[in-house]
Amino acid sequence: MSTDTEAPVEAEPQLAEAIELLRGARIAALTGAGVSTDSGIPDYRGEGAPVRTPMTVQTFLASEQARKRYWAGSHLGWRSFGSAVPNRGHLALADLEARGNVSGVITQNVDGLHRRAGNRHVIELHGSMDRVLCLTCGQHYARQAVAARLEELNPEIDLETAIRPAPDGDVEVDDVDAMVIPACTVCGGILKPDVVFFGEFVPSDRFQAAASLVQGADVLLVAGSSLVVNSGMRLIEQARRKRLPIVIINRGLTKGDGRAAVKVEAGASETLVAIAAALDS
Template structure:
């Protein structure tokens, strides 16, 4: 890694030290994720999703970058890291100071209209949800889940969800739901970052998601040294020149110290 341009891919394991649950690691909650097909199918599904997402945003939106995020930002500032591709939707890399960040799966701090494409700040939508639903008390029956969501067990029939102020269309967090594809321009930006690197570093990802596998395969074809940092087995272990079975925060911090950033 010394003297090399490093492209980084991060997953949920980078954010667990910020209090955001993992999907698949030890102790991760068992859940049935919202698919885009269910979200679009019925208003009841959208109400249940927004109820959970709204409650989860209070915790998710207050999460702070941890030592791993800060180490990567420091490495970028020192010229060692060319950029970060992340599978996370928490925005913590940007908030830590990383400037070249490709968010493969979007960001929970943004909301988009599925009909006209208008974008909104998530906080503005959160405030509107609170105003529209002053009497609903859902917090007594929730279960925390990853990505700022919680699972709501209460009836959500009376919940009112905002619509687009431009066209009246359906609003959705600007993230890639299960059943959706990563937008082609986004993946191309990630692939370009890997193409210009000398080393490919994977941190905190089990590489179960196809977009991560495609990037590590691109690195393998280019004969880049691949370093994998993750607690437990990943789908990239057989391709890695080095596998470090350890936490992301402490390992990335050690990298930053060793590389003099």
């Protein structure tokens, strides 16, 4: 294989074993932040990731100042986060789905890149940053529309300032006193990106859809997730109870390593490309 489809040499025995488990199987894929790092979106927990205090839903709801700080940073970060494009790992999963190898993708990411890569059956466990929700009436908005309103209300925000994106599309902003945040145009309620904040639960219907995808699979393929978030481990447990083989692709330890039939210690993109090439042969 060429270097474009080859995992690191030290991972080759595990990769070969993973391919044999995946060949001819119905694959449910579970992805985390490591799948999107090659699209320029940093990982929360990978090597070199910054130490950050995430916004909790309790803080967001309790403090207008916190909401200003969140929206100021999120608005600036959205330009970079929203312009990210699918990488070859995303495209490999889309190709695997189109060929019938992958029955669907469950993702812990909120970047929407699986949908943009062409996957049709995507369950976004934690929502997506390209949608905004009114917490009072439930009205949904496109993120671009809310971004345009923020620009109109806050012409002093310098969108040309160099920013360093974070995994949720946020950046750090110090001075938010003058920030004006838009309200729902339907009822005047509080707007929030349609994502699961820390302190919130994954909606039960969304988790059940993910669990059903795992139940209907022959193999669970985990890519780019440390499985620290509880929703991922609950799906690992679903697979274990059904006695499904679990294949994990990740650089570094994950909470699910002890339950994996195969662990491929390698980057998500190159490994998914190698798997797609092998399963096409």
